[in-house]
Amino acid sequence: MSRPDIEPVAHGYPRADGRIGIRNLTVVVYLVECARFVADAIAAGRRDVHVIGFGGCYPNPYARQMLERLCTHPNVGAVALVSLGCEGFDREHLTRVVAASGRPVTTFVIQQVGGTAATVDAGRRWIDEQASTLAAARTAPLLPADLVVGTICGGSDSTSGITANPVVGRAFDRLIDAGATALFEETGELIGCEHHMAGRAVTPELGREIEARVAKAARYHLAMGHGSFAPGNAEGGLTTLEEKSLGAYSKSGTRPISGVVTPGQALPGPGLYLLDVVPEGDPRWGFPNINDNAEIAEIIAAGAQVVVFTTGRGSVVGSAIAPVVKVCANPETFRRMADDMDIDAGRILEGRARLDEVAEELLALIAAVAGGRETASERLGHREFVLTYKSAEPAGPACLPTAR
Amino acid sequence: MAEGPRVAGAPALLLLAEGDSVLIAVADLDAGPHLASTGATVVVTGPVALGHKVAARPIAAAEPVVRCGMPIGSATETIPTGAWVHVHNLASDYIATFAHRGGNR
Structure with a gap:
């Protein structure tokens, strides 16, 4: 795999599937809210142990697929599942998927181990036993082709579309040109950009898919009772719906769009992809994503090792599993919240x-x-994680024309 | 916004992408000559607030207005260089915009 002609971006942790991690974390996974306290206690005070999970008692294929993708994410080196014992989640299947990926995996069933204290104790001992695995060295050269970067915006203001988002767009162009993979979102915030996006699609069929998916997002948001262009937007200088969407869209840069994926789906290869976060059909589980972290989890599940988050008003969140780089659009926000920010784009x-x-x-x-x-959020200890009920159907071949 | 440590002589108007027909005000601007990031001096024809747009060049009626490389609607009248571009002379090609007070603050 050595390519002496290409300079590595960094060195990371090699995984059996060929992907490379930039962190080597243990994840403790609660399989129902009833197991969350125990999972939190197992991970408490440990820097490289993150908690993820699903709170629902009843099974949900989307949540199952998301946890499979997250537990086998390249930044994850070991997995401990924490089950209460009577929830609907198929823990055996998840264990098999993780084991097949070559990672150490174990399951603690609280009702079998003997309650809270016994399970916390067993969990903490198991994590200590993984120390040698987790002390693995960064031996794998991370070439641009191994790098997957996602982007999201949150807490936007009128500066976001002028500074931070175009900065990310220019960085994305450079990443794509270097052979990396980049992922942007979200169909519901791109209403008005669909024809421009379609023109960037690598095939006409993909272009039509993008237009159809944005129309679907518009229908979904209408059914949920959203207005999308508020009078306050015009006061901030935005004249049209397409201009408002452009603010978010400019994070995607200018390069061709290689495909569309839905949450839980893998990216088939280098290039620029759109993550369609909006479910098919009528709303069933509520909002497509209830907050920024629900979407960050989907970006990471797609394989992003790092997430670039642009903010104007000043979000402080990070994430479990992947570092979040905060690009602050507004110079006053940066001065007020500098500890939470990584890049001061407002100085433009x-x-x-x-x-x-x-x-x-x-x-x-x-x-x-x-x-x-x-990153700033890692240093501060942020490791937010949100996963809720949702439906997601994998995008078909027209959405992934470069996939073999 | 305006009281930040702005560099003296820094551009007051930002061209987001080559070929754009609008410039973005990076601070609240008075009418008069202002430096654009292109190096050109543009005479702004009236006061313009942070985040608002002025024409980078003359824009014909019905011509698509381009920001950051993407059309954001069409001009509803001829717009001279340096004029404020907003709901009074730019309309969505998509859906009508509803705004209070002409979209001004």
Whole structure:
């Protein structure tokens, strides 16, 4: 696999499936809310042990698929499942999937182990026993083709579309040109951009799929009772719906769009992909994603090793499993919340940097984070995780024309 | 926003992508000449708030207005260079915009 002609971005942790992790975490997975306290107690105070899980008692294929993808994510080195014992989640299946990926995996069933204290004790001992696995060295050169970067915006304001989002777009162009994989979202915030996106699709069929999926998102949001363009948007300088959507869309840069995936689906190869987070059909489980972290979890499940999060008003979240790089669009927000931010894109507004310079800085930071540098949210201990009931159907061949 | 440590002589108007027909105000601007990130000086014809747009060049009626490389609607009248571009002279090609006070603050 060695390609001496290509400079590695960083060095990471090799996985049996060929992917490369930029972190080497143990995840403790609660399989129902009733097991969450025990999972939290097992992980408490341990830097590289993150808690993820699903709170529902009744099974949900989307949640199952998401946890399979997350437990076999390249940043994950070991997996401990925590079950109460009577919930509907198919823990045996998840155990088999993780074991087949070559990762150490164990299951603690609280009702069998003997309650809270006994399970916490057993869980903490098991994690200590994995120390040698988790002390593995960063031996794998992470080439651009091994890098998957996702992006999301949250807490946006009128500066987001001027500074941070175009910065990410320029960085994405550079990543795609280098042979990396990049993922942007979300169909519901791209209403008005569908024809422009369709023009960037690598095939006409994919272009029609993108248009149809944005129309589906518009129907879904209408059924949920959303207005999308508020009068306050116009006061911030946005004139049309397509201009508002453009603010978010500009994170995707300018390169061809290689495909569309739905949550829980893998990305088939390098290129730029759109994550369609909106379920098919009438709303069944509520909002497509109840908050930013529900969407970040979907971006990570698609394989992103790092997530770039743009914010204007100032979000503080990070995530379990993958580092979140915060690009702050608004210079005043940056001054007020500097500890939570990684990149000060708002200085573009003050004439202290150009878009290209900040894009350059973001690319350098992504490389450093891939090599182990902590992001602001990692340093602060953020490891949010949200997974709820949802339906997601895998996108078909027209959405993934480059897949073999 | 305006009281931040702006660099003296820094561009007040930002071109987001080559070929765009609008520039974005990076601060609340008075009418008059302002430096754009292209290096050109653009005479802004009236006060423009942070985040709002002015024409980077003359825009014909019905011409698509391009921001960050994407059409964001069509001009409803001829727009001269330096004029504020907003709901009074730009309409969505998609769906009508509802705004209070002409979309001004």
